[in-house]
Amino acid sequence: MAADYYKVLGVDKKASSDEIKSAYRRLAKTYHPDVFATATEVEKNNAEKKFKEVQHAYDVLSDPQKKAAFDHYGDEEGPQASGFGGGSSGFTSSDVFHDLFNAFANAGHGRNRNSASQGDHLEYPLNLTFKEAYEGVEKELTFFRIENCTSCKGTGAKNANAFKICTKCNGRGKITVGSRTILGYMNVETVCDLCGGTGKIITEVCPECRGKAQNKVRRSLKVKIPGGVDNGQTLTISNEGSAGKNGGPNGNLFVLFKVASHPLFERANYDLKMTLPITVLDAILGCTVEVPTMSSPVKVVIPEGTEDGAIIRIKGRGMKHVGRDAYGDMYVKVTLDIPKGISHKQKKQIKELEGIFSDCKYEKMEKYRKKLRDI
Numbered sequence: 037m038a039a040d041y042y043k044v045l046g047v048d049k050k051a052s053s054d055e056i057k058s059a060y061r062r063l064a065k066t067y068h069p070d071v072f073a074t075a076t077e078v079e080k081n082n083a084e085k086k087f088k089e090v091q092h093a094y095d096v097l098s099d100p101q102k103k104a105a106f107d108h109y110g111d112e113e114g115p116q117a118s119g120f121g122g123g124s125s126g127f128t129s130s131d132v133f134h135d136l137f138n139a140f141a142n143a144g145h146g147r148n149r150n151s152a153s154q155g156d157h158l159e160y161p162l163n164l165t166f167k168e169a170y171e172g173v174e175k176e177l178t179f180f181r182i183e184n185c186t187s188c189k190g191t192g193a194k195n196a197n198a199f200k201i202c203t204k205c206n207g208r209g210k211i212t213v214g215s216r217t218i219l220g221y222m223n224v225e226t227v228c229d230l231c232g233g234t235g236k237i238i239t240e241v242c243p244e245c246r247g248k249a250q251n252k253v254r255r256s257l258k259v260k261i262p263g264g265v266d267n268g269q270t271l272t273i274s275n276e277g278s279a280g281k282n283g284g285p286n287g288n289l290f291v292l293f294k295v296a297s298h299p300l301f302e303r304a305n306y307d308l309k310m311t312l313p314i315t316v317l318d319a320i321l322g323c324t325v326e327v328p329t330m331s332s333p334v335k336v337v338i339p340e341g342t343e344d345g346a347i348i349r350i351k352g353r354g355m356k357h358v359g360r361d362a363y364g365d366m367y368v369k370v371t372l373d374i375p376k377g378i379s380h381k382q383k384k385q386i387k388e389l390e391g392i393f394s395d396c397k398y399e400k401m402e403k404y405r406k407k408l409r410d411i
């Protein structure tokens with residue numbers, strides 16, 4: 037019995053193909069072996085197991101025939117009852133059933149080890165300083181990816197003469213298999229399992245890739261990061277992932293930004309927030325303070341009678357918008373810094389000041405006293 041592929045991908049049975057695809061992409065990225073390159077063996081093994089599970093679940097749920105079989109029988113290979121199948125020449129019943137589905141769906145172009153498939157997507161976590169994220173920066177990324185072997189041009193053979201005609205299919209790439217199926221006895225044309233559909237068999241493998249047709253290669257790539265990118269955002273660089281198989285397209289390279297925090301500024305979308313401490317006297321009398329921004333410092337006027345927690349907006353001094361000549365705003369939150377460690381003499385002097393304020397307007401205290409009277 038197969039696993040519950042919907043559960044593996046964390047989607048509902050009624051999920052659309054787009055929902056299934058996005059769940060798969062998210063999980064495949066999470067468990068991708070490249071992400072665990074520096075992890076412990078146990079973590080690597082667990083991630084690899086999960087990655088394969090996710091891959092297989094998606095293989096099934098993204099294929100309409102397999103999905104239908106899974107939805108109906110609880111297994112993508114169809115019914116597992118004995119008495120079904122009984123195929124010849126080493127084929128299992130599920131192989132025949134699988135090929136039967138494909139024979140109907142694709143007129144014999146079944147999925148096989150020589151069919152084109154897209155290369156793996158790669159994720160590259162890239163550390164940026166806050167300033168680099170603001171200004172944009174060019175970075176050189178160095179990473180490993182799978183590329184087609186240049187020595188054998190992706191054939192896996194030592195040279196053009198290192199092939200012979202496949203003895204099983206006589207070079208046709210396809211064989212006919214007679215088998216008993218639920219629909220009766222049928223002749224089904226299927227991909228030759230000996231040559232994998234190429235019609236040729238390699239007699240001497242390429243020494244560079246040892247016949248695998250692909251090699252793991254270290255690559256460097258210069259990438260322009262635009263100003264304004266945020267922590268956790270991803271830049272997709274198309275076709276720079278691993279090479280596809282059998283002429284399939286390359287995977288993509290996902291650059292995941294890890295932006296360091298700023299000592300003073302906190303980002304909120306395209307705005308920046310900072311906290312500015314001022315003295316009680318500056319709050320009472322008002323003052324002008326120079327505050328830093330990501331560009332030049334700005335003189336901010338703190339008006340007379342500013343409350344603790346008041347927020348002052350500096351327009352256009354926030355983060356840069358990606359791909360646009362526009363900036364968010366800077367929000368300066370004022371906080372009163374009440375002096376501590378007052379001496380006996382200072383206490384006496386402050387007490388003497390109390391009288392000065394007695395006939396001033398105290399809005400909050402007036403409101404409070406009014407409410408007190410209403411209790």
Ligand SMILES: [Zn+2]
Pocket residue numbers: 185186187188189190191192193242243244245246247248249250
């Ligand atoms: Zn090679």
Ligand SMILES: [Zn+2]
Pocket residue numbers: 202203204205206207208209210228229230231232233234235236
């Ligand atoms: Zn063959």
